[in-house]
Amino acid sequence: MKWAALLLLSALLAGCGDNLPARVEAPPTPAQGEVRFEWAGPGETVILVPVYINDQGPFQFVLDTGATLTCVTEEVAKQLALPEMVGRIGVGAGVGMVGRIRLVKIDSLRLGSARAADLPACALDLSQVQRMGVRVDGLLGLNFLRAFRVEIDFKREALILSAA
Structure with a gap:
């Protein structure tokens, strides 16, 4: 299923070190790091x-713990004029697909009061997801999430980010 392939995106980078942000700002308290989320997709699986x-923004991103990199749609990359990361090569691998991906740099990404600066990301075509009736602007991947302690409160439909 192509939906699964997109959500299981993984990126391998060659050259220029790792894919973590240069700086992060964690919310001072878990309460300040709380963000409401919404369910989407077939059977509310996203x-x-x-x-x-x-x-x-705000832009709608899929919380994707299976994605190594945070990714934006090609449309968002163009709208925000995100610069391409020269000298770095990205390869996306998912269920039944492998291909080259374009790498871009995000100056700042904020979710609630959690912030990352100089975040490597990829630009993808997510039109197949959107054809399923879900407006998605990107995938929030591990290179952002792993800088924080992440809790998901399913009953309250809240994502809580705090200092790791």
């Missing part, structure tokens, strides 16, 4: 969170 990129 968690969407509101993300701000370079102080613009």
Whole structure:
């Protein structure tokens, strides 16, 4: 299923070190790091969170713990004029697919009061997801999430980010 392939995206980077943000700002308390999420997709199997990129948004991102990198749609990359990361090569691998991906740099990404600066990301075509009736602007991947302690409160439909 192509939906599964997109959500299981993994990126391998060659050259120029790792894919973590240069700086992160964790919310001072878990309460300040709380963000409401919404369910989407067939059978409400996708968690969407509101993300701000370079102080613009909110954009709807899938909370994707299976994605190594945070990714934006090609449309968002173009709209925000995200610069391509020259000298780095990205390869996306998912269920039944492998291919080259374009790497871009996000100056700042904010989810609630959690923020990351100089975050490597990829630009993807997510039109197949959107054809399923879900407006998705990107995938929030591990290179953002692993900088924080992440809790998901399913009963309250809240994502809580705090200092790791």
